[in-house]
Amino acid sequence: MVSVIIPVYNGEKYIDRCFESLFVGNLSNIEVIAVNDGSRDSSSELLHSYEKKYSCLRVIDKENGGAASARRKGIELAKGDYIAFLDIDDRPADGIYSSLEKKAIESQADVVFCDYSEEKGEKSRLVKNIFKKGEALPLDGNGAIRYLHSRRAVFPFPWNKIYKTELVRRVEFPSGNFVGEDYNMLLQIFEMCERVDYLDRVGYHYELTENSASRSGYGEATLRAYEHFKLDRELVYRLHPDMGKDVDNYLTTEYMACIVAMGRNKVYNKEMIKEIKSFVRKNFFNYFFSPDVPLTLKGSALALVISYRLLLLAYKIIK
Numbered sequence: 001m002v003s004v005i006i007p008v009y010n011g012e013k014y015i016d017r018c019f020e021s022l023f024v025g026n027l028s029n030i031e032v033i034a035v036n037d038g039s040r041d042s043s044s045e046l047l048h049s050y051e052k053k054y055s056c057l058r059v060i061d062k063e064n065g066g067a068a069s070a071r072r073k074g075i076e077l078a079k080g081d082y083i084a085f086l087d088i089d090d091r092p093a094d095g096i097y098s099s100l101e102k103k104a105i106e107s108q109a110d111v112v113f114c115d116y117s118e119e120k121g122e123k124s125r126l127v128k129n130i131f132k133k134g135e136a137l138p139l140d141g142n143g144a145i146r147y148l149h150s151r152r153a154v155f156p157f158p159w160n161k162i163y164k165t166e167l168v169r170r171v172e173f174p175s176g177n178f179v180g181e182d183y184n185m186l187l188q189i190f191e192m193c194e195r196v197d198y199l200d201r202v203g204y205h206y207e208l209t210e211n212s213a214s215r216s217g218y219g220e221a222t223l224r225a226y227e228h229f230k231l232d233r234e235l236v237y238r239l240h241p242d243m244g245k246d247v248d249n250y251l252t253t254e255y256m257a258c259i260v261a262m263g264r265n266k267v268y269n270k271e272m273i274k275e276i277k278s279f280v281r282k283n284f285f286n287y288f289f290s291p292d293v294p295l296t297l298k299g300s301a302l303a304l305v306i307s308y309r310l311l312l313l314a315y316k317i318i319k
Contacts, residue, residue, distance in 0.1 A: 002082045002097040002162055005074030006034045007067040011088035012041040014207075015050070021091040021205075023054055030097050032057045033074040034088075038064030068173065068181055075168055083168045085158040089207045096203035100162040103199045107138055110193040113154055113161040114203035124205075129153035129198055141193035142240065148186060149246035150292040151253075154196070156183045160204045167192050180225035180254060184232055191239070217265025222258050226272060229254055248283045249290050255279060256300055256311060263312040273308050280304050 004022070008015070022032065034051075036044045036059060047059040062073060071085060082104060084097055096114065104112045118125045130152045131137070139147070139154075147154040171188045174181065190196065229251055236247040255276040262268045280287070280301055288298050296318050303310040 001080035002030045002084055002101050003074070003078035003080035003165065004030055004032045004084045004086050004092075004097060005071055005078065006032065006086045006088055007037055007070030007074070008034055008039060008043050008047065008088045009037040009064065009067070009070075010039050010041045010043060012039075012043050012046055014089040015043065015046045018086070018088050018091055019050055021094070022086070023050075023057075025095045026098065027054065027056050029101065030056055031078070031080055033077055034059050035070040035073050036061045037066065037070040038062065072173055075165075078165055081165055082162040083165050084162045087159060087206075089209055090159065091205040091207075093201070093203045093205065096201070097162065099201065100199055100203065103197060104162060104164075107195060107197045109138055109195040109197035110164050110167055111144070111161055111189065111196045112199055113196070114199040114201050116155075116157075116160045116204040116206055117202055118206050118208055120208040126202065127155075129155070131198075138195045138197035141190045141196065144190040144193060144196040145187065145236075145240065146243060146246060148183075148190065149243065149250040151250070152292055153198075154186075156186060156250075157206075158182045158185060159206070163189060174224075174228060180229055183254075184228055187232060187235065216261070218258070218262040218267045218269065219265075222261050223269070223272070226255070226258055245286050245290075248279075249287050249293060252280055252283050252287045252301060253293075253297055256297075256304060259304070259308050259311055260315050263315065277304060277308060 006018075032054070034047050034057065036047055044059075044061055051057045051059045058077070060073060060077065062070070075083060082101055084100070086092060100112045100114065103109065113129070115126065115128045118127060129147075131147075144154050148156055167189050170192060171185055174184065233247055233251055237244055259273060259276060262273070284301060284305055287293055287301050300311055300314050300318070303314040
């Protein structure tokens with residue numbers, strides 16, 4: 001059985017659409033744990049109305065603590081052999097959790113991941129996992145970490161995957177909430193994995209929304225993300241010194257996103273900007289000549305080396 005954990009905060013306008021995609025077909029092998037994280041709209045009432053219709057749905061009401069705390073509550077209560085994460089403003093493909101579970105059982109995998117689509121209004125873009133020519137599947141944990149950093153496959157998101165519950169429960173989740181916590185979780189899980197497999201199917205429809213945490217301005221969550229990214233880098237260098245260039249390229253992109261966040265609400269952490277600029281300068285040639293880095297990001301790194309204001313201008317043009 002797969003336990004699908006859904007954090008919900010003020011999600012009233014998304015619940016019907018999400019659940020119409022989720023509650024189709026054979027529901028005998030999933031349980032859905034919707035954690036209402038102190039919503040101030042009608043989310044709780046809507047969730048409980050669905051709870052009366054579907055025996056596989058369990059609704060938990062808690063005080064607001066953020067998406068991470070809601071997920072942790074769901075993990076604590078999960079009864080399935082596998083765990084999946086679903087955001088209320090997104091949609092799973094029909095029967096995807098059964099398909100992922102079947103793949104996991106067949107290949108004896110600790111984690112199984114799939115393709116996804118990015119959607120905004122009527123526009124949709126397919127995002128496929130792209131593997132190196134001749135790559136043998138399933139991957140081991142180290143192989144998954146390499147692809148995680150390349151952003152060409154596996155991808156640093158929690159929602160296009162299912163995980164063995166026993167592994168997720170061994171993750172040391174940092175307290176509080178911050179942008180980038182998914183990367184930290186995936187690093188820990190892949191360190192424990194022996195087999196990570198791929199299902200060649202679009203299994204998740206990710207909705208691009210401007211009010212998501214990753215697209216909001218600079219704040220405490222950004223600062224916490226930056227500090228945790230530095231700790232994650234130390235961890236990778238200690239456990240996988242051969243992946244040093246990979247993690248530095250990954251973090252170059254994340255660090256530039258921290259500065260872009262500052263530009264959104266015009267709150268500038270000058271000390272952080274100074275540290276990031278120094279980091280990007282040291283890693284520039286490795287980043288610029290990496291085949292895994294898109295040309296637009298290479299141009300962004302060049303802009304930052306000159307001036308962070310030029311990076312913000314470049315972002316506006318690219319966007």
